[in-house]
Amino acid sequence: MVKIIIQDLSFRYRSAPVLQGLSFNVGKGKVFGLLGPNGSGKSTLIKCINQILRPQGRVVMDGNEIHRMHISDVARRIGYVPQSETMGMSMTVYDAVLMGRRVHMGWRPAKRDLGIVDRVLHDMKIENLAMEDLWELSGGQRQKVFIARALAQEPEVLLLDEPTSSLDLKHQLDTMETVRSLVSRSGISVVMAIHDINLAARYADTVAMIRKGSIYGIGSPRVLFTPQTVRDVYGVEATFLYDTTGNPVIVPVRGVEEGA
Numbered sequence: 001m002v003k004i005i006i007q008d009l010s011f012r013y014r015s016a017p018v019l020q021g022l023s024f025n026v027g028k029g030k031v032f033g034l035l036g037p038n039g040s041g042k043s044t045l046i047k048c049i050n051q052i053l054r055p056q057g058r059v060v061m062d063g064n065e066i067h068r069m070h071i072s073d074v075a076r077r078i079g080y081v082p083q084s085e086t087m088g089m090s091m092t093v094y095d096a097v098l099m100g101r102r103v104h105m106g107w108r109p110a111k112r113d114l115g116i117v118d119r120v121l122h123d124m125k126i127e128n129l130a131m132e133d134l135w136e137l138s139g140g141q142r143q144k145v146f147i148a149r150a151l152a153q154e155p156e157v158l159l160l161d162e163p164t165s166s167l168d169l170k171h172q173l174d175t176m177e178t179v180r181s182l183v184s185r186s187g188i189s190v191v192m193a194i195h196d197i198n199l200a201a202r203y204a205d206t207v208a209m210i211r212k213g214s215i216y217g218i219g220s221p222r223v224l225f226t227p228q229t230v231r232d233v234y235g236v237e238a239t240f241l242y243d244t245t246g247n248p249v250i251v252p253v254r255g256v257e258e259g260a
Helices: 041-051 071-077 092-103 113-124 138-151 169-186 197-203 227-234
Strands: 003-011 016-027 029-035 056-061 080-082 157-161 189-193 204-213 214-219 235-244 246-253
Touching: 003 071, 016 029, 016 189, 016 204, 016 214, 016 227, 029 169, 029 197, 041 157, 041 189, 071 080, 080 138, 080 214, 092 113, 092 138, 092 204, 113 138, 113 169, 138 157, 138 169, 157 169, 169 189, 169 197, 197 246, 204 227, 214 227, 227 235
Parallel strands: 029 189, 029 204, 080 157, 157 189
Antiparallel strands: 003 016, 003 056, 204 214, 235 246
């Protein structure tokens, strides 16, 4: 079942084109990975899906064009975690996650709202940080709080922009395992821009490789990731190994000079 349809999407900043003619579908209950080198347009695409930027083309969710929906309806249905957030006012981790319930609750949180916050803190393994000041945490810890806040919205679609960029290896795996478990348990759809091609190979159902604002290829990581596609998209020669489940493990060997 298709959750999101992207049709002929393009976007430019002033005179500079960033995305050109992108079309793909995101399945319900699936993890869709966006990969490509820096400047390829991954973060811009996430913002186009989330109504932050207004692209040409169409973004349709469950038959409704997102850019014709009221912003409050979008907020109830789509959770978004940006790459980074600027420092705001002092607040506890618990209050920061509770903010994810604002689109659903009135002036005061109900028992259900508090229960959801407790569950999300547990799922993200940060309940021990609940009373800590958000801005006194490490960057990696804050990133997990921001993901928890988005999950507290109970969104139908979760947009993650480089969700593991500031996490160490253990917390990268913890975070991706949590996202994968959530998808299996609740049927949420996840679209994530991600640098780590090996995490994408392990956790994404489908990936789109983006090069210079256009889609180079779309498919399952096991099929799409090859030495040739890694060379074409990233300009890197790589060796491929395979784990016990058959997922590729990509080991970069050296960069390729342009035109080689």
